[in-house]
Amino acid sequence: MRLNELKLGGSAIIDHVEDHTAGDPVAERLRALGFVPGEPIRIVAVGPIGADPIAVGIGFTRFALRRAEAARVLLRDAA
Known part of the structure; x- marks a missing residue:
């Protein structure tokens, strides 16, 4: 499952961040912000339009991501 598919209030564990190209700056930035394998993640809010x-x-940190950025984060079930 991808982060952009997780429902409001849903929780999961980050599996990995997908690179679209070698040295992908968006994927590198997401990893630098803490989107790393094994971290629990949850959807706390969504924008009003779309x-x-x-x-x-x-x-304890919150981030706002565009859906296209969130689609790069692959998840596994929180078990």
Whole structure:
């Protein structure tokens, strides 16, 4: 599952961030911000028009991502 498919209030574990090209700057930035394998993540809010952007929580930090950016983050079930 991808982060942009997770529903409001949903939780999961980050599996990895997908690179679109070698040295992908968006993927590198997401990893630098803490989108790393094994981190729990949850959807805390969505934008009013088209549910864009998505507000996600990792630990005590919140980030707003466009749906296209969130689609790069692959998840596994929180078990």
